[in-house]
Amino acid sequence: MKSKKLEIEQVASFLRDGMTIMYGGFMGNGTPPRLIKAILDSGVKDLTMIGDDTAFGEDLAARGPEGVGLLIRNKRVKKLVTGHIGLNKEAQRQMLAGEMEIELSPIGTLAERIRAGGSGLGGVLTPTGVGTSVADVKMDVTINGQKFDQKQTININGRDYLLELPLRADLAVLEAVVADKSGNLVYYGSMRNHNPLMALAADTVIVEAHQIFEVGYINPDHVMTPSILVDHIIYPI
Amino acid sequence: MTQEMSAKEFIARRIALELKDGDVVNMGIGLPTLVANYLPKDVYLTLHSENGFLGVGPVPDNVPPIGEPRIVNAGGNPCSILPHGSTFDISMSFALMRGGHLDACVLGGLQVAENGDLANWMVPGKNVPGMGGAMDLAVGAKQVIVAMEHTNNGEKKILKKCTLPLTVKSRVSVLVTEKALFRFYDGKMVLEEYAPGVSVDEIRAETEAAFTVSDNLKEMVISQVGM
Amino acid sequence: MTQEMSAKELIARRIALELQDGDAVNLGIGLPTLVANYLPLGVNLLLQSENGFLGIGPVPAEIIPVGQPRMVNAGGNPCTILPGGSTFDVSTSFALMRGGHLDACVLGGLQVAENGDLANWMVPGKNVPGMGGAMDLAVGAKKVIVAMEHTNNGEKKILKKCTLPLTAKGKVAVLVTEKALFRFYDGNMVLEEYAPGVSVDEIRAETEAAFTVSDNLKEMVISQVGL
Numbered sequence: 001m002k003s004k005k006l007e008i009e010q011v012a013s014f015l016r017d018g019m020t021i022m023y024g025g026f027m028g029n030g031t032p033p034r035l036i037k038a039i040l041d042s043g044v045k046d047l048t049m050i051g052d053d054t055a056f057g058e059d060l061a062a063r064g065p066e067g068v069g070l071l072i073r074n075k076r077v078k079k080l081v082t083g084h085i086g087l088n089k090e091a092q093r094q095m096l097a098g099e100m101e102i103e104l105s106p107i108g109t110l111a112e113r114i115r116a117g118g119s120g121l122g123g124v125l126t127p128t129g130v131g132t133s134v135a136d137v138k139m140d141v142t143i144n145g146q147k148f149d150q151k152q153t154i155n156i157n158g159r160d161y162l163l164e165l166p167l168r169a170d171l172a173v174l175e176a177v178v179a180d181k182s183g184n185l186v187y188y189g190s191m192r193n194h195n196p197l198m199a200l201a202a203d204t205v206i207v208e209a210h211q212i213f214e215v216g217y218i219n220p221d222h223v224m225t226p227s228i229l230v231d232h233i234i235y236p237i
Numbered sequence: 238m239t240q241e242m243s244a245k246e247f248i249a250r251r252i253a254l255e256l257k258d259g260d261v262v263n264m265g266i267g268l269p270t271l272v273a274n275y276l277p278k279d280v281y282l283t284l285h286s287e288n289g290f291l292g293v294g295p296v297p298d299n300v301p302p303i304g305e306p307r308i309v310n311a312g313g314n315p316c317s318i319l320p321h322g323s324t325f326d327i328s329m330s331f332a333l334m335r336g337g338h339l340d341a342c343v344l345g346g347l348q349v350a351e352n353g354d355l356a357n358w359m360v361p362g363k364n365v366p367g368m369g370g371a372m373d374l375a376v377g378a379k380q381v382i383v384a385m386e387h388t389n390n391g392e393k394k395i396l397k398k399c400t401l402p403l404t405v406k407s408r409v410s411v412l413v414t415e416k417a418l419f420r421f422y423d424g425k426m427v428l429e430e431y432a433p434g435v436s437v438d439e440i441r442a443e444t445e446a447a448f449t450v451s452d453n454l455k456e457m458v459i460s461q462v463g464m
Numbered sequence: 465m466t467q468e469m470s471a472k473e474l475i476a477r478r479i480a481l482e483l484q485d486g487d488a489v490n491l492g493i494g495l496p497t498l499v500a501n502y503l504p505l506g507v508n509l510l511l512q513s514e515n516g517f518l519g520i521g522p523v524p525a526e527i528i529p530v531g532q533p534r535m536v537n538a539g540g541n542p543c544t545i546l547p548g549g550s551t552f553d554v555s556t557s558f559a560l561m562r563g564g565h566l567d568a569c570v571l572g573g574l575q576v577a578e579n580g581d582l583a584n585w586m587v588p589g590k591n592v593p594g595m596g597g598a599m600d601l602a603v604g605a606k607k608v609i610v611a612m613e614h615t616n617n618g619e620k621k622i623l624k625k626c627t628l629p630l631t632a633k634g635k636v637a638v639l640v641t642e643k644a645l646f647r648f649y650d651g652n653m654v655l656e657e658y659a660p661g662v663s664v665d666e667i668r669a670e671t672e673a674a675f676t677v678s679d680n681l682k683e684m685v686i687s688q689v690g691l
Binding site: 085210 | 286287289303304306308309314324325327328330331335354362364365368369370372376403404405
């Protein structure tokens with residue numbers, strides 16, 4: 001079987017200006033640091049990034065990882081789809097100054113949009129955000145041939161739901177604690193978060209692993225992301 | 238309210254008595270996390286962390302350095318997972334929140350309206366951190382408890398209608414301030430408890446929202462843990 | 465077609481050459497499962513079982529009795545899971561199917577139409593087993609390969625329009641019978657291979673569907689494994 005091992009220097013060959021990238025992690029915990037650095041080093045720009053949050057700003061480096069903030073601080077991100085930017089001053093500044101477009105989404109909605117995109121569903125109906133500014137988002141959507149320019153609220157059996165559309169990306173960059181050489185993944189503690197969902201939802205999936213094992217070392221019942229979703233693995237240094 | 242106790246501590250001590258042994262609870266960030274300090278003996282909660290686990294435990298003795306695999310809470314700060322805990326992905330985590338599997342959540346508030354609307358996630362033009370998990374939590378938890386100081390430097394926060402962007406419509410079940418406890422029944426706000434030394438008139442004066450006074454109005458009792 | 469080879473075996477041997485090393489594949493039940501017997505040396509597939517795992521292995525030497533925890537395939541029959549396999553819930557399993565994560569699926573067929581429609585899940589009034597996973601599989605696999613005998617006791621099965629209830633619309637990529645191999649391009653059906661000794665006229669006579677004949681029409685080559 002073809003090897004999935006990828007050298008960090010080869011990551012640039014998967015990158016291009018203007019592409020859409022999903023990044024695993026929650027407050028940077030589960031965001032692959034070497035892959036984010038490789039994206040920066042490649043020089044690509046105008047990226048659309050999709051992920052939970054913008055982690056800890058540079059000024060809070062003692063508290064936690066910078067995660068995707070590294071790309072934001074270096075002005076590589078044109079648009080960000082995320083749930084939280086509260087601990088990254090630079091992300092807030094760029095948003096308020098209009099330098100970076102930000103689409104804020106409730107995190108549960110973000111997760112289910114990603115899962116829908118990765119599992120072939122046409123959308124998600126969620127009560128989250130009904131009656132809030134989340135319902136007032138401008139969005140082009142055609143339903144049964146009719147064009148709408150705003151997110152749709154649908155009442156089903158007496159309860160309102162927002163119709164949220166699937167999300168997909170060109171590339172997903174993920175972090176796992178254990179991978180086998182075929183791409184089966186195991187996460188640790190709070191590091192799983194969005195990683196298994198994003199593995200479903202991108203055309204190319206690259207995983208940075210802390211440990212690599214031969215195929216067969218992971219009990220199939222302990223696999224958290226099945227191998228077929230993983231295209232390439234960055235081995236530990 | 239005793240002289241030496243802060244409003245925040247008082248609120249947290251009252252909310253500690255709202256929770257029952259065995260409850261699965263998500264405590265937001267800030268004030269709500271204080272509640273855990275005042276739980277009565279024999280009340281054990283399973284705390285949910287929206288980033289993907291149940292059984293939030295204390296900060297470990299040896300925190301792994303940044304960059305090493307480590308467990309963090311939803312604020313990104315190191316913590317541990319208790320022996321009965323479990324980990325899962327974000328889809329499952331938010332299914333627990335939105336799907337009504339949490340007995341309660343405790344959220345901070347910026348404004349609460351008389352119909353149970355909550356605004357707690359942004360101040361336009363000033364602070365826009367993102368709603369994070371607040372909307373999913375507020376829409377789905379069985380009981381939404383809001384911990385909020387009654388006024389903000391004299392400015393009223395319990396209103397007829399929220400002026401700040403909403404987090405959720407009509408989902409607040411209990412609102413606890415340092416002066417009062419209100420419960421919401423079918424979109425109607427009822428004053429059920431007043432803090433020691435606070436009159437109903439004083440509460441009315443500091444509350445824009447219309448509320449009724451419970452027939453069983455009583456003085457607030459708070460957790461005495463550690464006092 | 466050699467005298468001693470059944471139609472089913474010939475079809476399975478041809479399909480075995482459609483699959484590539486490393487492909488993640490779901491083999492339906494019945495005829496399609498035969499395909500695994502004829503894979504060329506060096507072609508290792510990761511077989512998916514819709515009930516929730518990847519890496520289907522052979523029947524174990526010792527069958528665990530009914531009632532004990534045991535591995536079974538989607539047909540409920542004992543099997544094993546190979547090293548490198550993984551298990552998951554049915555939601556994830558069908559996410560793999562519907563979400564386009566399987567390189568191919570091989571399904572049996574009752575009828576196939578010239579636009580790529582497939583009917584394979586029920587015969588009204590006679591046999592209504594339920595669609596099970598067939599619809600999700602057919603709608604999502606990157607390549608839908610149908611394994612079907614060309615006619616049923618002289619009755620045509622490759623039609624202008626299916627008369628039986630559909631499984632999926634316009635999703636068949638390859639149709640293999642004991643007489644012919646057709647591929648579908650944007651809803652157009654093309655005859656690309658004929659079985660040894662079978663003429664295009666014979667295929668036309670036994671096919672109601674309109675199809676074009678490929679400029680590269682050639683005789684079918686089948687897997688020689690074990691011959």
